[in-house]
Amino acid sequence: MRRLLFLVFAWALGSPDARAETTLELVTGEWPPYVSQSLPQDGVFSQIMRQAFQRAGYQVHITYLSWLQDEAQIRAGKAVAAFPYRPTPERQKEFDFSPPLMRTSSYLFYYKPNMPHPPQAFQSLDDLRGYRIAIQLGYWYLPLFQQHKLNTLLTSDEVNALRQLQKGHLDLAPMALERGLYLIHTTLPAHEKEFGYLPAPLDKETPLSLMFSRSYPQVERIREDFARALEQMEKDGSLKAIYQRNFPEVTPPR
Structure with missing residues (x-):
């Protein structure tokens, strides 16, 4: 039983x-x-x-x-x-x-008024050495950027990176695609159409x-x-x- x-x-x-x-x-x-x-x-x-x-x-x-x-x-x-x-x-x-x-994949975002001719067709990250690129500590791309000796500047977070793009203090900012679009839409809605991203992803999906x-x-x-x-x-x-x-x-x- x-x-x-x-x-x-x-x-x-x-x-x-x-x-x-x-x-x-x-x-x-x-x-x-x-x-x-x-x-x-x-x-x-x-x-x-x-x-x-x-x-x-x-x-x-x-x-x-x-x-x-x-x-x-x-x-x-x-x-x-x-x-x-x-x-x-x-x-x-x-x-x-x-x-x-x-x-998801990460892309390099830029501010169109400050960069009318972005490097759309770059073949290697080496081609980006002349640009000022935002970074945040702890992100996956840091070793990659160091390997290619890119000109990086530390920002406190991704929203700050977008604002630095807008001010002309930076040229490019890496972000996961959906997150970058979301942050632009929610924090800088009046300037949403002024931002773009390079078509080549930084990483595989x-x-x-x-x-x-x-x-x-x-x-x-x-x-x-x-x-x-x-x-x-x-x-x-x-x-x-x-x-x-x-x-x-x-x-x-x-």
């Missing part, structure tokens, strides 16, 4: 209805337009993530922390995943990653994923359920639709 009750209980835990009652803890940080408490449904990445988990039969609860705190939470198994994260060899030593929910804990209860099953739901969204066009709804100005969609 006890064995029968145990089997029934185990079946109930594995059923879709039981999963629908399960609320998963996830952690993130402010990084608009991908994720932010100030955006509808917490931003584009969160919209994709929520829909995939809902299809898989789960509810989610999101807590906003610093990025270092996010990693500590999933390392300790207090949250199932942190997002959005780029898979790197260092991170993959400790954590598992979902398939990409979206991809970078996947943005959920970074899963390895110690959260039943995490392997949760991760597999999520991956299947995300695959369905890609097949039925839901992923593309959410992206285009949030970034109608970006072509082609990523």
Whole structure:
């Protein structure tokens, strides 16, 4: 009798209805337009993530922390995943990653009135040595710019970099495409058409994923359920639709 009750209980835990009652803890940080408490449904990445988990039969609860705190939470198994994260060899030593929910590339933005003839067709970063380029500490492009001996100037953040472009103190500023367009639209709306970006990306399309804990209860099953739901969204066009709804100005969609 006890064995029968145990089997029934185990079946109930594995059923879709039981999963629908399960609320998963996830952690993130402010990084608009991908994720932010100030955006509808917490931003584009969160919209994709929520829909995939809902299809898989789960509810989610999101807590906003610093990025270092996010990693500590999933390392300790207090949250199932942190997002959005780029898979790197260092991170993959400790954590598992979902398939990409979206991809992004970084571009060099400029201010048209100060640069009527931008280097649109540069063949190598070496061709940009004559330009003053904004940087922020901790960003992925720093070793690349150092390797090509570019003329870089430290700015406090990406909004400050845009303002320095406008003032003529800088020539180029690297940013993830969607983030650069978002920041121009929200912080300098009266000058939105005065900014542009060079057509050649600085990097290959970078996947943005959920970074899963390895110690959260039943995490392997949760991760597999999520991956299947995300695959369905890609097949039925839901992923593309959410992206285009949030970034109608970006072509082609990523």
